Amino acid sequence: MTVSFGGYLSTPADEKFPNWAEEVPKFLSGGSILAxxxxxxxxxxxxNAAGTIVSSLGLNRMISFDAELGVLVCEPGVLLHDIQETFVERGWMLPVTPGTSWITVAGAIANDVHGKDHHLAGTFGEHVLNLTVARSDGSLHFCSPSKNPELFRATIGGLGLTGFIVQATISLKPAAGPFFDTETIPFESLEDFFKLSQETDSQGWQASVGWFDCSTRKAGRGSFTRGNQSLDQLDLTEKKTRKSVNLPITPPFSLVNRVSLDLFNSAYFELQKSGAGKRRMHYQEFYYPLDGVKNWNRIYGPRxxxxxxxxxxxxxxxxxxxxxxxxxxKSGQGSFLAVLKTFADREPAGLLSFxxxxxxxxxxxxxxxxxxxxxxxxxxxxxxxxGGALNPSKDARMSRSMFKAGFPELPRFLLQRDPAFASDFSRRVID
Amino acid sequence: MRIIVISATSVLAKCCVENWANRANHEFVLVGRDHSRIQSTVSDLSIRFPMSTFVGEVLDFMAPAQIQDLLDSLFQKRVDLVLIAQGSGTSQIMASRDLGYLAAELQLNAVSVALFAQGCTQKALKANHGTIGVIGSVAGDRGRAYNYAYGSSKGLIEVFVEGLQQRVAGSGVSICLIKPGPTETPMTRGHKGRFADPKAVAKLISEGLAKKSRVIYAPRVWRLVMLVVRLIPFVIFKKLKF
Structure with missing residues (x-):
């Protein structure tokens, strides 16, 4: 049985764990496959209920790194965490990262993930230079923006439905070091958020995100954090490996309820307010605040x-x-974490990019x-x-029509889909 | 340190290399059977640990002459540490039916390990220096219907290493038997049960080797568990299902 991050349960018929890229094709024959x-x-x-799951986690090798250009060739299961750790002190970082670093490169590509830097750096897929995709017919396809561009654009953000990524080439961005100069600004209303957000973009900040409270009577208040890579990174002794806290078991019921939520959101707001102002943060704290709490998703209980x-x-x-x-x-079902961000006007990297x-x-x-x-x-x-859309990577319930309306390039995408690849999502929403 | 790792492509061996390279810069020789796999392991580690050096060597693990030649050349320079890590997760069901398969598995899991252990010990004794870690298994502590094809090869290693340990006693050489419990590797994936994190096991191995322990159980709890298992009289043991 597999359990998704949100607690969605599914039982695949079979799970395969290739340890070497050359073993992948033999696992892709037969019925319903998902990487x-x-x-x-x-x-x-x-x-992929009743189908086969082929894990990329054993394929976690870095293949080559061009230290002049910051170009990394790697296998699909390399973790973003490892890339950040390996390269940050050599002057390179991922140009785009989502709120957790415990994901694979192939996962980041298949979901064309975004982060706090969308304004300047776009999505993860914009930094993919080329891919090698293994298909269920036994073929291997090299693709890039100039070679097999349709397969390339379908695979980026393609939710794993175009084949198995066996190799990826991504470009990193120069980074002065691991520290960010950040600023946290409390706001009292949505209008304020939009003003702050606009100002931040026009001032050229590298990264920004807004947290806000939508549970209490004071809904609309929140705090806005923005950051730039510190220019002065000399004091590397500041670096400390963060101790992470673990939620070792799933409590029998959700710890997130009306009372705790109200308390949490108020406390969080006050904390942010008192901590408002400028502060230096390690990139782990800045980009991955929740990576400090292992298995935090268990707080929601078994449901x-x-x-x-x-x-x-x-x-x-x-x-x-x-x-x-x-x-x-009005519903009284406040949200623990409400996050607001603006996306800049950029050409999406993939046909199904969110x-x-x-x-x-x-x-x-x-x-x-x-x-x-x-x-x-x-x-x-x-x-x-x-005229909006929902993010498939986060979804477990959107309707077919909602998906179709939000992703108008779907017919073009389907031409590139590998017929043997499928997921619970594809059966529910696409097929 | 100059460290030689036999079967460096295995998950556990690679975790050990990462553990050593994480803490200090070393000179590694990574030995394997498959050229492209050794090459990709060398590339990966060279990128992750640019301050250490990694060299790959490829040979037939079953060929005594090739093993001797390789050790002759590797031990021309000082060797501080050797980890002998080859092993294949023998399927008892296949081994019971197919004698060819059983023979090949015993060759790799027992004979090949013994050849490397013997060869390295001779060389190390000549230099009167070095630590040799040999990966056995808790499965070698008793023969069980469930996995004796695998367990018996690990049992051979145990007796072989004990002999070597007696041989090197009082010299500058130390030999260590490493007995991991079930560890999460490609071998165990898809199997039911609790498997130890190979990173945690690698940490215990490197600590044990640094202390020159005679036997390392990893995770440690296996020392106690196997003590109990070994003490069960056969009249009772034969009725147990585990």
């Missing part, structure tokens, strides 16, 4: 949780976002069954009406 990595996707895109991430075009973003907040507040010009809102809801699903359906209506 997986660290299984940090929230919903069902990395699950797990949903993450709901939408993106809404700039034009309608402000009104749609405040309407969503109103609906959430990140696009607009405002993205990510919400976590403990799974309370029907009422949670109903809440998300009412949010769907707002998103659809505003």
């Amino acid at each position: 997986t990595g660290m299984s940090k996707s929230y919903g069902d895109i990395a699950s 797990g949780f949903f993450q709901y991430q939408s993106v809404i075009p700039m034009k309608t973003a402000q009104s749609a976002t405040s309407e969503m907040l109103k609906v959430i507040r 990140a696009r010009h607009g405002v993205t809102l990510a919400l976590d809801f403990p799974n309370r069954g029907e009422s949670t699903l109903a809440l998300m359906e009412s949010l769907d209506r707002i998103v659809a009406e505003a």
Whole structure:
């Protein structure tokens, strides 16, 4: 049985663990195949009930590194964590990273992940130079923006449905060192967030993210963090390996409820407010605050949780976002972590890339069954009406029509799909 | 240190190399059977640990003359540490039915390990220097219907190493028998049960080798577990299902 990050359960018929790239093709024959990595996707895109799962975790070697250009060739199962650790003190970092580093390179590509740096760096897929993809017919395809460009663009953000990535070439970006100069600014309303966000982008900050409270009467308040790589990195003794806390077991019920949420959000807001101002942070703390708590997702208990991430075009973003907040507040199912970010106007790297010009809102809801699903359906209506889309990597329940409407390049993508590859997500939403 | 790793492509051996390279800069010779696998292991480690050096060597693990030649050349320079790590997760079901398979597995898991251990010990004794770690298994402590094809080869290693340990006693050479419990490797993936994290096992191995322990159980709890298992009289043992 496999358990996704959000607690979605699925039982594959078989799991394969190739340890060498040359073993991969023999595992791709036969019925329904899906490549997986660290299984940090929230919903069902990395699950394949009754099919075969082929893990990339044994394929975790770096193949070559060009120290002049910062170009890394690697196997699919190399962890982002290892790339950051290996190269940061040699002057290179990943140009784009999501909020956890415990994911594989192939997973980052298949979900075309984004992070706090979208404004300047776009998505992970924009830094992929080429890929080698193994298909179920036994063939190997080299693809890049100039060679097999359709397969390349379909594989980036392709949710693992175009084949098994056996090798990837990615470019890193020069980094002065591991530290960031950050600034945290509390805000009291959504309007303030949008103002801050605009100001931050125009000032050329490297990374930014907003956390806000949508549970309490004071909904709309929050805190905005932005950061730049520190120019002065001399004092490497500041570096400390963070001790991580572990949630060793899943509690029998969700620890996230109305009371704890209210307390948490208020406490968090006050904490952010008191810590507001400028501060130097290690990249681990800046990019991966939740990596400090291992298995934090268990806090939601055995029923797990949903993450709901939408993106809404700039034009309608402000009104749609405040309407969503109103609906959430009325439902009484506040979200533990509400994260707001803006996406810049960039050409998406993949045919099914989620990140696009607009405002993205990510919400976590403990799974309370029907009422949670109903809440998300009412949010769907707002998103659809505003011309937005939902992030498949976080999803376990969106409708086919919602997916189709949000991803207009789907027909072009389907021409590149490997017919033997499938996931619980593809069966639920695409097939 | 100059460290030689036999079967460096195995997950556990690679974790040991990473553990050593993480703490200090060393000179590694990585020995394997497959040219491209050794090459990709060397490339990966060279990128991750640029301050250490990695050289690959490839040979037939079953060929005594090739083993002798390789050791002759490697021991021309000082060798501080050798880890002998080859092993294959023998399927008892296949071994029971197919004598050809059984023969090949015993060759790799027992004979080949003994050849390397003997060859290295001779060389180390000549230099009167060096630590040799040989990976056995807790499976070598008793013959069980469930896995005796594998366990017996590990049992051979145990007696062989004990002989070598007596031979080198009082010299500058130390020989260490490493007995991991079930560890998460490609061998155990897909099997049911609890498997130890190879990184944690590698840490115990490198600590044990540094202390020149005679026998390293990893995780440590296996020392106690196997003591109990060894003490069970056969009349009772034969009725047990584990």
